[in-house]
Amino acid sequence: MTESSSTHKGLLALPNDDTRKIIFVATVLCLVCSILVSTSAILLRPLQENNAQNARQLEILKVVGLQFSGEEVDSYFSQHIQSKIVDLDSGEYREDIDEATFDERKAAREQSTSIELQTNQDIARIKRRANFVRVYLIADSQGEVEKIVLPIHGYGLWSTLYGFLALNTDDGTIAGLTFYEQAETAGLGAEVSNPKWLAQFIGKQALDIQGMPRISVNKGPVNPNDIEANYLVDGISGATLTSNGVTNLMHFWLGELGFGPYLVKLRENNN
Ligand SMILES: Cc1cc2nc3c(=O)[nH]c(=O)nc-3n(C[C@H](O)[C@H](O)[C@H](O)COP(=O)(O)O)c2cc1C
Numbered sequence: 578m579t580e581s582s583s584t585h586k587g588l589l590a591l592p593n594d595d596t597r598k599i600i601f602v603a604t605v606l607c608l609v610c611s612i613l614v615s616t617s618a619i620l621l622r623p624l625q626e627n628n629a630q631n632a633r634q635l636e637i638l639k640v641v642g643l644q645f646s647g648e649e650v651d652s653y654f655s656q657h658i659q660s661k662i663v664d665l666d667s668g669e670y671r672e673d674i675d676e677a678t679f680d681e682r683k684a685a686r687e688q689s690t691s692i693e694l695q696t697n698q699d700i701a702r703i704k705r706r707a708n709f710v711r712v713y714l715i716a717d718s719q720g721e722v723e724k725i726v727l728p729i730h731g732y733g734l735w736s737t738l739y740g741f742l743a744l745n746t747d748d749g750t751i752a753g754l755t756f757y758e759q760a761e762t763a764g765l766g767a768e769v770s771n772p773k774w775l776a777q778f779i780g781k782q783a784l785d786i787q788g789m790p791r792i793s794v795n796k797g798p799v800n801p802n803d804i805e806a807n808y809l810v811d812g813i814s815g816a817t818l819t820s821n822g823v824t825n826l827m828h829f830w831l832g833e834l835g836f837g838p839y840l841v842k843l844r845e846n847n848n
Pocket residue numbers: 734735761762763765766767813814815816817818819820
């Protein structure tokens with residue numbers, strides 16, 4: 578018998594209230610539990626990533642008004658929606674980047690695949706912006722792109738809000754907006770994810786006729802006779818700061834440093 582196994586047997590033979598036995602049993606228990614937790618975290622990661630991707634796909638389907646309730650979201654998604662990578666600076670598609678493995682959150686973190694935003698540029702308070710971003714295209718029955726879905730994110734009051742903005746390609750009106758990840762206060766800022774509040778954006782103009790971002794969250798209710806009403810939605814009462822965050826992040830992503838160049842190219846192709 579080795580010296581260490583005889584020591585363990587010796588420890589186990591001690592009375593249960595002996596401090597050395599308590600420490601020994603607690604240490605072994607901690608080790609076993611940590612191995613179990615880390616093994617399951619590693620084994621479950623692909624499943625979690627797949628679930629997160631399916632949840633994003635469901636959000637995109639929802640934002641363009643496609644209702645899906647079956648189990649094979651992946652195949653339904655790829656039948657109805659095409660994803661492409663856009664170079665934000667040029668507004669051109671990048672067919673050479675593997676769309677299936679592209680990770681835009683990673684791209685936005687890494688220096689080689691993103692730019693650092695100056696304070697005056699960073700109205701969405703995101704610090705860095707990825708050079709390439711995945712967009713989603715929805716075609717009509719003739720194969721013409723009728724809607725595009727743009728991923729958007731920016732800071733509210735307490736958290737970064739992640740969402741999707743869908744635009745109709747014919748007239749630039751908003752087809753849908755969703756925020757699928759945020760940690761604002763429930764009942765206040767978190768109302769940005771309330772479908773009733775989000776529904777107000779549908780049909781509003783995102784840009785003015787010069788192509789400048791105009792859609793904004795008003796402070797308080799919008800007066801329907803306001804000449805700007807087409808660019809405004811009601812503010813969330815008690816959550817002006819989160820509401821301002823939504824305006825700022827939409828202006829950033831619709832602007833020159835966001836999808837502005839891409840939207841110009843889309844308009845040119847449509848004319
Ligand atoms: C506990 C607590 C949580 C709050 N959470 C939010 C929030 O999530 N979003 C927000 O804009 N304001 C939040 N506020 C309110 C802001 O501090 C601020 O008063 C508010 O944005 C002003 O909006 P109002 O002009 O509509 O009242 C919170 C306040 C408190 C005390």
